[in-house]
Amino acid sequence: MSKxxxxxxxxxxxxxxxxxxxxxxxxxHPLVRKVCRRCGSKNLERDRLPATGILRHFTVVSQAQxxxxxxxxxxVAWVEMxxxxxxxxxxxxxxxxxxxxxxxxxxxxxxxxxxxxxxxIFYGIKFRPSA
Amino acid sequence: xPRISDAAILGYGCYVPRYRIKGxxxxxxxGKSTSELPxxxxxxxxFDEDTVTMSIEAARHAINRAGxxxxxxSAVHVGTESKPYAVKPSGTIVAEVLGLSRKTTSADFEFACxxxxxxxxxxxxxxxxxxxxxxxxxxxxxxxxxxxxxxEFTAASGAAAFVIGKNSRDCIAKFEYATxxxxxxxxxxxxxxxxxxxxGSRFTGEPAYFHHTISAVSTIMGENGFSVNDIDYFVFHQPxxxxxxxxxxxxxxxxxxxxxxxxxxxxxxxxxxxSMIGLVKVLDRAEPGQRILFTSYGSGxxxxxxxxxxxxxxxxxxNLAPTFDEMVSRRKEIDYSTYLKFRxxxxx
Numbered sequence: 264m265s266k267x268x269x270x271x272x273x274x275x276x277x278x279x280x281x282x283x284x285x286x287x288x289x290x291x292h293p294l295v296r297k298v299c300r301r302c303g304s305k306n307l308e309r310d311r312l313p314a315t316g317i318l319r320h321f322t323v324v325s326q327a328q329x330x331x332x333x334x335x336x337x338x339v340a341w342v343e344m345x346x347x348x349x350x351x352x353x354x355x356x357x358x359x360x361x362x363x364x365x366x367x368x369x370x371x372x373x374x375x376x377x378x379x380x381x382x383x384i385f386y387g388i389k390f391r392p393s394a
Numbered sequence: 395x396p397r398i399s400d401a402a403i404l405g406y407g408c409y410v411p412r413y414r415i416k417g418x419x420x421x422x423x424x425g426k427s428t429s430e431l432p433x434x435x436x437x438x439x440x441f442d443e444d445t446v447t448m449s450i451e452a453a454r455h456a457i458n459r460a461g462x463x464x465x466x467x468s469a470v471h472v473g474t475e476s477k478p479y480a481v482k483p484s485g486t487i488v489a490e491v492l493g494l495s496r497k498t499t500s501a502d503f504e505f506a507c508x509x510x511x512x513x514x515x516x517x518x519x520x521x522x523x524x525x526x527x528x529x530x531x532x533x534x535x536x537x538x539x540x541x542x543x544x545x546e547f548t549a550a551s552g553a554a555a556f557v558i559g560k561n562s563r564d565c566i567a568k569f570e571y572a573t574x575x576x577x578x579x580x581x582x583x584x585x586x587x588x589x590x591x592x593x594g595s596r597f598t599g600e601p602a603y604f605h606h607t608i609s610a611v612s613t614i615m616g617e618n619g620f621s622v623n624d625i626d627y628f629v630f631h632q633p634x635x636x637x638x639x640x641x642x643x644x645x646x647x648x649x650x651x652x653x654x655x656x657x658x659x660x661x662x663x664x665x666x667x668x669s670m671i672g673l674v675k676v677l678d679r680a681e682p683g684q685r686i687l688f689t690s691y692g693s694g695x696x697x698x699x700x701x702x703x704x705x706x707x708x709x710x711x712x713n714l715a716p717t718f719d720e721m722v723s724r725r726k727e728i729d730y731s732t733y734l735k736f737r738x739x740x741x742x
Contacts, residue, residue: 279493356724373447374444386447
């Protein structure tokens with residue numbers, strides 16, 4: 264069974280792409296950090312990644328991890344957000360044949376998986392082609 | 395009946411999932427006649443969608459139109475009969491995803507298809523009382539229909555949300571009056587641990603939908619001195635397309651005042667979202683200064699009825715989020731087996 268707390272701690276990033284950005288070098292960290300992993304600065308502030316980006320790569324997953332078996336096949340995408348950050352997440356509301364490199368995508372919150380034993384639902388960011 | 399003196403819709407939004415199943419597809423499978431289908435097709439939530447995710451999308455559109463700081467929204471009430479959890483509120487997930495205030499009152503309402511307008515009743519009251527500055531009233535459902543049952547043709551998925559705050563010249567529509575009419579009428583129900591609802595077949599019409607809808611509409615118009623001529627649009631709950639048009643006939647309402655709110659022919663009956671999406675569709679085309687009568691119906695049974703007048707902010711805010719027509723235009727037809735998979739009707 265997945266521990267509720269481990270998922271609960273991720274909420275700011277998986278719900279809103281919210282984390283910490285280094286004021287000195289601009290590096291973005293998912294979740295809250297006190298020290299920048301790139302430059303060591305302790306001057307970080309809360310920030311959100313943009314809600315749109317460009318599709319760079321994707322693949323279709325047929326052998327899924329536990330809790331996601333019923334979702335197959337699903338698409339996993341590598342997206343370059345509008346600020347240059349890179350995020351890997353599932354695609355939704357599309358078929359693989361709809362996707363083209365460099366197409367615009369946007370974030371949406373969907374069910375990611377349902378824990379097998381506890382039935383706890385994990386919600387989080389996915390991407391879909393921009394309207 | 396209760397006059398609403400200072401509450402208005404500041405933002406509205408709807409969400410319709412992209413998947414559609416044709417009535418023909420279901421009728422073919424179950425050997426039913428395809429000549430008189432209650433709706434042409436219905437909207438189906440994808441495998442990764444539920445009441446919470448659809449509420450989030452509708453609320454996001456409503457907030458974009460309202461242009462309010464999400465952190466100032468301090469009520470989130472979700473009306474639904476398809477809560478993802480039996481115990482755990484949907485509204486708190488919606489609030490967390492949208493970055494709303496933590497100092498928020500939140501609860502899920504249940505009253506079959508009028509649960510969404512119960513949320514509207516609650517949020518307008520909180521705003522009027524000065525307890526909150528802004529609140530979100532949401533109606534959303536992934537309606538369940540037993541495979542092969544008559545309800546399966548119409549039970550659909552969708553959501554609508556309204557940001558409600560105090561009146562201003564720049565609001566979308568201000569509330570004027572509200573009323574409710576309820577009785578103990580067992581026309582449709584679902585006991586705990588049951589997957590699908592039961593219903594009273596033809597009993598769902600005359601003593602249930604028609605009696606409560608017509609009583610609520612007659613009350614709010616009669617007690618406040620309005621006639622059909624004073625109202626530009628009538629929005630009714632739509633378990634199918636026939637019922638709201640039959641209400642119009644009984645009350646001598648011209649069809650051109652009712653048809654602009656009809657959404658069931660395109661997306662089916664989205665239960666708690668249904669009449670609210672009908673209001674969204676009317677707001678997409680209404681002009682400032684028009685009066686709308688908005689009436690829900692929920693089995694069990696009862697109706698909420700509201701009178702609203704559109705305001706100057708409507709035209710400016712309308713284009714700040716997708717309209718109902720734009721939502722419906724993104725569609726992908728699915729077959730019955732995909733529908734079974736998406737709605738988790740296959741149990742192994």
